[in-house]
Amino acid sequence: MMTIAVLGAGKIGESLLSGLLQAGYAPSQLMFTERYTQRASELEHQYGVDHTDVVSAARHADVLIIAVKPQDIEPLLDELCPYVAPSKLVVSLCAGLPTAMFEQRLAAGTPVVRVMPNTPMLVGEAMSVVSGGTCAQETHLDLAEELLGCVGSVVRVPESQQDVVTALSGSGPAYFFYLIESMIDAGVLLGLPRAVAGRLIVQTAVGSAAMLREGEGHPTIMREGVSSPGGTTVAGIRELEKHGVRAALIDAVEAAHDRSVELGRVHEDGEPGE
Ligand SMILES: NC(=O)C1=CN([C@@H]2O[C@H](COP(=O)(O)OP(=O)(O)OC[C@H]3O[C@@H](n4cnc5c(N)ncnc54)[C@H](O)[C@@H]3O)[C@@H](O)[C@H]2O)C=CC1
Numbered sequence: 001m002m003t004i005a006v007l008g009a010g011k012i013g014e015s016l017l018s019g020l021l022q023a024g025y026a027p028s029q030l031m032f033t034e035r036y037t038q039r040a041s042e043l044e045h046q047y048g049v050d051h052t053d054v055v056s057a058a059r060h061a062d063v064l065i066i067a068v069k070p071q072d073i074e075p076l077l078d079e080l081c082p083y084v085a086p087s088k089l090v091v092s093l094c095a096g097l098p099t100a101m102f103e104q105r106l107a108a109g110t111p112v113v114r115v116m117p118n119t120p121m122l123v124g125e126a127m128s129v130v131s132g133g134t135c136a137q138e139t140h141l142d143l144a145e146e147l148l149g150c151v152g153s154v155v156r157v158p159e160s161q162q163d164v165v166t167a168l169s170g171s172g173p174a175y176f177f178y179l180i181e182s183m184i185d186a187g188v189l190l191g192l193p194r195a196v197a198g199r200l201i202v203q204t205a206v207g208s209a210a211m212l213r214e215g216e217g218h219p220t221i222m223r224e225g226v227s228s229p230g231g232t233t234v235a236g237i238r239e240l241e242k243h244g245v246r247a248a249l250i251d252a253v254e255a256a257h258d259r260s261v262e263l264g265r266v267h268e269d270g271e272p273g274e
């Protein structure tokens with residue numbers, strides 16, 4: 001039976017473990033490493049999955065899923081790489097880190113798959129985007145897709161597109177949360193209790209997303225569907241246009257993209273990331 005180790009059980013690592021269990025993987029197929037011992041004990045107790053050390057994980061797991069922050073990658077790779085046989089699959093969830101960086105440190109021929117997930121993984125609604133390194137075969141990409149498919153949707157792109165993906169779906173939840181916060185504030189400004197404004201706007205976001213996901217329509221058509229002649233919506237949209245909100249969102253995604261490129265370069269130069 002295939003065994004899977006999650007290295008670093010923070011927000012993303014924990015939600016992946018939880019999703020794999022819910023999808024039917026047995027606790028005995030899973031293990032995790034976590035540097036904070038109290039968190040490790042809590043997770044062991046909660047999920048019934050063994051906490052282990054990096055060397056045992058490298059030796060015993062078939063798939064090693066790296067879920068530490070990019071700035072913590074160097075010490076982890078120092079510990080891990082000498083023990084990883086090239087028959088193992090290494091899956092990195094680390095933002096901005098190229099597969100080449102892992103390939104340089106691992107035994108020649110070790111397959112590496114890079115994934116950019118996002119935090120909706122915490123509720124089984126992640127958007128995960130996978131790319132294979134030079135030694136990753138179709139079967140490795142299929143396996144990575146199967147594992148990430150337990151916690152949401154999965155799309156495959158060439159690795160050259162991962163910085164755009166990081167900016168769009170990786171950081172994207174933060175931009176939606178920011179918009180939602182702003183709309184809740186608008187409701188409060190106009191006299192609604194915060195809890196009521198929050199409920200209204202969260203359900204409005206969920207409903208709008210469901211229309212986009214389930215319908216065949218384009219967002220522009222759906223927006224026009226809300227905009228009655230002489231009505232309230234066009235009056236509001238005119239303000240968004242006046243304030244350059246569309247350009248601001250495009251600039252935000254572009255800035256996140258540029259930062260992702262910069263983080264990748266920092267690691268190429270062999271310096272610690274931020
Ligand atoms: N949070 C986000 O929105 C997204 C995060 N990611 C990526 O996912 C990865 C994980 O992110 P989060 O879960 O948000 O971070 P986090 O900080 O919540 O979790 C990382 C965990 O790894 C542990 N850790 C660090 N070094 C370790 C080591 N050597 N051995 C064992 N455990 C170690 C830490 O104690 C921590 O619990 C990062 O690489 C991040 O770039 C990707 C997409 C979205």
Ligand SMILES: O=C(O)[C@@H]1CCC=N1
Nearest residue numbers: 095166169170171172
């Ligand atoms: O901001 C970050 O570094 C991570 C990567 C994608 C989302 N959050």
